Amino acid sequence: MDKMNFLFVGVGGQGVLTASDIAAQVGLDLGLEAKKSEVHGFAQRGGVVESHVRWAPLVGSPTCEKGTVDALVAFELLEAARWVDWLRPGGTVVVNTQRIMPMSVTVGDATYPASEAICEALERRAGRLVRVDGLTLAAEAGTTRAINTVILGALSAVLDTPAETWEEAIVRRVPAKYDAVNRTAFRMGREAVG
Amino acid sequence: MQQIGEESIMKVLLSGNEAIALGAWEAQVQFASAYPGTPSTEILESLSQYAGVRAEWASNEKVALDAAAGAAFGGARALAAMKHVGVNVAADSLMSLSYTGVQGGLVVVSADDPGAFSSQNEQDNRHYARFGKFPCLDPSDSEEARQFTRLAFDLSEQFHCPVILRSTTRLSHSKSPVEVEMPQEPRAFEPLPPFERKPDWYVIIPATARRRHPVVEQRLLDVAQWSETAPVNRIEWGDRSLGIITCGVAYQYVREVLAGYSILKIGLTYPLPKQLIRQFAGQVDAVAVVEELDPFIEEQVRAMGIAVVGAEPVPRVGELTLAKVRQAALQAAWPVEPAPELVEPVDEVALPTRPPALCPGCPHRAFFYNLRRWKKNAVFSGDIGCYSMGVLPPFEAMDMLISMGASVGMAHGLKKAGSAENVFAIIGDSTFFHAGLSPLANAVYNQSKIIVAVLDNRITAMTGGQQHPGTGITLMGEEGKRIEIAPVARALGVEHVWELDAWDVAGINQALKAAMAVEAGPAVILVKGACVFTPYFHRRPVVEVDLETCTACGSCFRVGCPAILKSDETHPKSGRHKASIDPLLCTGCTVCLQVCPVDAIYQTGGSE
Numbered sequence: 001m002d003k004m005n006f007l008f009v010g011v012g013g014q015g016v017l018t019a020s021d022i023a024a025q026v027g028l029d030l031g032l033e034a035k036k037s038e039v040h041g042f043a044q045r046g047g048v049v050e051s052h053v054r055w056a057p058l059v060g061s062p063t064c065e066k067g068t069v070d071a072l073v074a075f076e077l078l079e080a081a082r083w084v085d086w087l088r089p090g091g092t093v094v095v096n097t098q099r100i101m102p103m104s105v106t107v108g109d110a111t112y113p114a115s116e117a118i119c120e121a122l123e124r125r126a127g128r129l130v131r132v133d134g135l136t137l138a139a140e141a142g143t144t145r146a147i148n149t150v151i152l153g154a155l156s157a158v159l160d161t162p163a164e165t166w167e168e169a170i171v172r173r174v175p176a177k178y179d180a181v182n183r184t185a186f187r188m189g190r191e192a193v194g
Numbered sequence: 195m196q197q198i199g200e201e202s203i204m205k206v207l208l209s210g211n212e213a214i215a216l217g218a219w220e221a222q223v224q225f226a227s228a229y230p231g232t233p234s235t236e237i238l239e240s241l242s243q244y245a246g247v248r249a250e251w252a253s254n255e256k257v258a259l260d261a262a263a264g265a266a267f268g269g270a271r272a273l274a275a276m277k278h279v280g281v282n283v284a285a286d287s288l289m290s291l292s293y294t295g296v297q298g299g300l301v302v303v304s305a306d307d308p309g310a311f312s313s314q315n316e317q318d319n320r321h322y323a324r325f326g327k328f329p330c331l332d333p334s335d336s337e338e339a340r341q342f343t344r345l346a347f348d349l350s351e352q353f354h355c356p357v358i359l360r361s362t363t364r365l366s367h368s369k370s371p372v373e374v375e376m377p378q379e380p381r382a383f384e385p386l387p388p389f390e391r392k393p394d395w396y397v398i399i400p401a402t403a404r405r406r407h408p409v410v411e412q413r414l415l416d417v418a419q420w421s422e423t424a425p426v427n428r429i430e431w432g433d434r435s436l437g438i439i440t441c442g443v444a445y446q447y448v449r450e451v452l453a454g455y456s457i458l459k460i461g462l463t464y465p466l467p468k469q470l471i472r473q474f475a476g477q478v479d480a481v482a483v484v485e486e487l488d489p490f491i492e493e494q495v496r497a498m499g500i501a502v503v504g505a506e507p508v509p510r511v512g513e514l515t516l517a518k519v520r521q522a523a524l525q526a527a528w529p530v531e532p533a534p535e536l537v538e539p540v541d542e543v544a545l546p547t548r549p550p551a552l553c554p555g556c557p558h559r560a561f562f563y564n565l566r567r568w569k570k571n572a573v574f575s576g577d578i579g580c581y582s583m584g585v586l587p588p589f590e591a592m593d594m595l596i597s598m599g600a601s602v603g604m605a606h607g608l609k610k611a612g613s614a615e616n617v618f619a620i621i622g623d624s625t626f627f628h629a630g631l632s633p634l635a636n637a638v639y640n641q642s643k644i645i646v647a648v649l650d651n652r653i654t655a656m657t658g659g660q661q662h663p664g665t666g667i668t669l670m671g672e673e674g675k676r677i678e679i680a681p682v683a684r685a686l687g688v689e690h691v692w693e694l695d696a697w698d699v700a701g702i703n704q705a706l707k708a709a710m711a712v713e714a715g716p717a718v719i720l721v722k723g724a725c726v727f728t729p730y731f732h733r734r735p736v737v738e739v740d741l742e743t744c745t746a747c748g749s750c751f752r753v754g755c756p757a758i759l760k761s762d763e764t765h766p767k768s769g770r771h772k773a774s775i776d777p778l779l780c781t782g783c784t785v786c787l788q789v790c791p792v793d794a795i796y797q798t799g800g801s802e
């Protein structure tokens with residue numbers, strides 16, 4: 001593998017930016033150039049978070065072009081549907097099936113589509129759709145805050161890259177006392193991919 | 195981290211902002227000051243981590259620049275960082291500094307926001323360099339951000355003038371590899387030598403200004419001469435049927451979309467290296483300019499009599515992207531790869547939008563819940579901060595907002611011009627210290643009957659939680675002196691000041707009523723409650739809805755809390771959904787509990 005475009009999306013507070021930081025570092029550790037770029041304007045207030053990661057021998061733009069994303073990594077179901085048109089035809093979607101209600105739904109102006117309807121729409125567009133129940137797995141691993149590690153585990157399993165490179169990059173990034181939890185969460189995410 | 199070449203150089207992924215901080219530190223910066231503003235904020239946050247630098251938050255951008263100027267007059271290397279609109283606030287001093295010149299290097303970082311991701315406009319601050327007649331450097335990735343920052347200090351000292359280092363959101367908030375020397379040698383803070391007086395430079399009375407102006411003009415010519423051979427401007431020869439002049443992040447898009455063509459990459463975007471541009475233009479069949487926002491370089495190139503292909507094919511609005519550059523190239527018939535095949539957007543189901551909302555527990559909520567009840571006979575002059583979300587549903591209680599601190603002046607003018615309505619100004623604590631003090635003095639002085647609501651959440655929340663004079667804690671984490679807002683308002687001559695608990699729904703409403711009844715002069719309502727992201731915020735037991743009692747009246751939905759959801763249970767008569775509360779999101783602030791007319795919401799015992 002010498003070239004990858006990732007798009008990480010989710011909701012503020014889910015750990016999207018940390019996950020994309022780690023993915024960029026993995027690219028560098030694999031001996032490639034890596035860049036990442038994020039938009040997090042209102043992230044703290046429950047807005048959408050978007051982060052691009054690119055690996056290549058030489059990377060120009062820090063953002064991907066619509067239609068060239070090899071892997072869409074969505075931390076939330078609705079956001080997967082919103083961003084799936086960035087995927088290249090045949091690209092992979094890794095989606096955490098968690099549903100986080102936006103204000104437009106809670107105040108009653110809109111409805112959140114059924115999970116199955118969203119997954120079917122994703123299935124129709126993605127070359128491969130990987131669903132992960134990040135919340136449950138992270139809780140099993142020891143803390144719901146490790147959702148992003150679970151998702152990285154799943155992502156690493158769909159890519160042709162050594163698991164250790166990911167695991168080491170994760171462990172270097174998180175505080176030492178969460179070392180064990182994150183290693184468990186990573187492996188659970190990896191194993192969740194059939 | 196990856197080791198390259200010599201043992202001591204490490205390749206590290208840094209954001210543009212972190213790289214600017216690193217470059218400044220490597221350049222031995224002694225003093226740095228800033229007022230937070232996206233996308234510039236992390237520059238000072240990062241710089242404050244290095245030893246040997248005094249880094250601080252200023253109360254506004256002009257103060258930050260003035261402080262940096264003083265340090266530079268004293269011979270220190272100094273940096274002031276701000277978002278693009280912050281330069282407007284600092285511009286008065288910036289223009290004069292061009293004339294006074296400096297002793298120590300003075301670098302002004304302007305972080306522009308093409309795309310207006312978090313700003314009120316998309317102004318292109320390269321114009322400031324031309325306006326003020328000093329150099330502007332425009333890096334295009336983190337490594338260049340580091341190198342150009344170092345260069346900016348050198349240039350400032352070589353030519354005795356301020357230098358603008360221009361970043362953009364895309365540069366500031368992207369990470370790319372930077373070469374870092376390891377280990378970083380710790381540096382001690384060095385006191386300054388005795389002040390070297392130079393009133394014929396630094397005291398810009400008219401006589402000095404007239405004498406300095408020719409110096410400024412000559413300096414521009416000198417810098418332009420320097421830039422002709424400076425490595426920051428470079429030609430990458432390729433296919434000569436098209437030559438593209440570009441700068442900043444746009445260079446990255448050009449490098450990818452128009453790979454193979456000749457490129458003149460401009461690092462110093464003002465003043466331009468005209469001979470180099472002519473030489474480049476003379477050796478390619480056609481010249482194109484690709485730059486973000488205004489045709490800043492393009493107009494100057496055209497003015498040199500050089501034909502530029504395509505009638506402005508590159509969009510002037512919004513951030514550039516690979517797709518936009520590709521489209522512009524295709525439109526102008528420059529041979530490039532066609533746009534990639536696209537996957538259809540999801541249209542089988544409607545996708546609800548995800549607008550930002552005040553956080554669960556936010557101290558601004560009860561105020562806006564009350565304010566909107568008085569909307570019929572009131573006008574709301576707003577300001578910038580998290581509370582700007584008061585314009586959104588369910589509150590829709592903001593009628594104007596233009597710039598930091600403007601709420602108070604606008605309210606005053608509207609009232610003075612004869613408005614018969616109750617005129618409110620709504621301003622946050624950080625914004626109050628930034629630009630709210632002088633308009634409040636003005637309202638007292640000219641006696642307008644306005645109501646100024648200061649929302650004191652003890653932080654600069656909008657930009658991610660920075661300290662300010664009202665918190666008393668410095669950027670370096672030291673306990674400084676905290677300035678209380680109520681005594682300040684009284685000292686400025688405000689006779690009616692109410693201080694309220696931010697989560698006391700009825701109390702706030704009473705204060706609003708009392709303030710509207712004030713006969714003369716401005717009144718101040720100080721709403722005090724810490725942002726949920728501060729250590730001062732107290733989480734309380736979560737609340738729950740008793741579905742038996744809930745009548746599905748919808749009152750609690752109107753507090754706009756993300757923790758209040760629609761339950762599956764509906765009211766048998768109206769068919770409307772009853773409320774439920776997400777225990778993971780609820781902070782126990784009790785605002786919904788207070789507005790429920792049938793007491794269906796109650797506080798649970800546990801789960802602190």
Ligand SMILES: Cc1ncc(C[n+]2csc(CCOP(=O)(O)OP(=O)(O)O)c2C)c(N)n1
Binds near residue numbers: 598
């Ligand atoms: C001149 C200028 N400087 C900085 C900013 C960035 N900015 C937007 S709101 C804000 C401060 C908000 O703090 P505060 O008034 O305390 O309100 P809060 O967000 O805490 O509710 C800042 C620094 C800006 N928009 N304009």
Ligand code: SF4
Binds near residue numbers: 656725
């Ligand atoms: S960050 Fe703080 S001030 Fe801003 S919406 Fe959230 S709680 Fe309110």
